Amino acid sequence: MNAARILIVEDEVRLAGLMADYLRAASYEVDLAHDGLAAIPALRAQTYELVLLDLMLPGRDGLDICRELRSFSDVPVIMVTARVEEIDRLLGLEIGADDYVCKPFSPREVVARVRAILRRRRRDFAVDGAMDEPALDIDEARFRASVGGKVLDLTPVEFRLLRTLAGAPGRVFSREQLLDQLYNDHRVVTDRTVDSHIKNLRRKLQQAAPERELIRSIYGVGYKLE
Structure with a gap:
């Protein structure tokens, strides 16, 4: 079975690189996008098994990206953000996000959440x-x-x-x-x-x-x- 390919959309370059390193160490293939405007073109050009999507991005925010993504794909999305207000959590999940991780977080936690979502998705009827x-x-x-x-x-x-x-x-x-x-x-x-x-x-x-x-x-x- 080919390794699952994951897209990280995160404007903090060091944080994105850290998450990518941990995911690659867990045998995932990882691509990076560092601004909101690059996200949808990347998602239309390549098939991904999961997206790690920052909420606050230059050019276009994560909620807007997730909303458009759900118009053509059901790829799992984990929203990543430093904003912890409950309204943001609810809004993110209502537009189609599958999970929510708040900064600061452990990269190991992110890997665990990715594994859990992909494992659950494989168990879904297909x-x-x-x-x-x-x-x-x-x-x-x-x-x-x-x-x-x-x-x-x-x-x-x-x-x-x-x-x-x-x-x-x-x-x-x-x-x-x-x-x-x-x-x-x-x-x-x-x-x-x-x-x-x-x-x-x-x-x-x-x-x-x-x-x-x-x-x-x-x-x-x-x-x-x-």
Whole structure:
């Protein structure tokens, strides 16, 4: 397995170098960006498994960067800052940060947090195809799904449908079984409603991963996730 690649976005050059040294000693690959304007271009040009993102940066602050990043990627983000006010913590997490580290901190603590997030992410459900095919990730805490790091724009019903299928890959679900998982208000709908949602879900999955067909129809029975 290739070493996880991490991007450190930190304008304090010595601190960034110190974190990079500890992460490299822990067998991670590390790239550095020292101002806010360089962050998004770096994240669009290279695939990273995690981002260490300083809150106060020249050119563009970390919250703004994280907000834009979440529009095209679900890569884990650890916010790093000297500002400890609770409002900053909450705001950082609400826009999609996965964790928060306050300065001053031990570099060993940062390495431990990186390991914990990457370990948890690997335990998250992933449907892996052939070599180099993108994985499907289900993030129930944020009600979000992605394919190969591309966040899917799903409705709540589509997310529940995908979550149900992903909970038992290879299992064939009947329309009735899927309907039981789609609505919380027990509304009366026909089983053909599932077909409509499946059609929309397939379209969004294929936009993110056109080379794969994740959802298959089983004639006369229902649907399954490959």
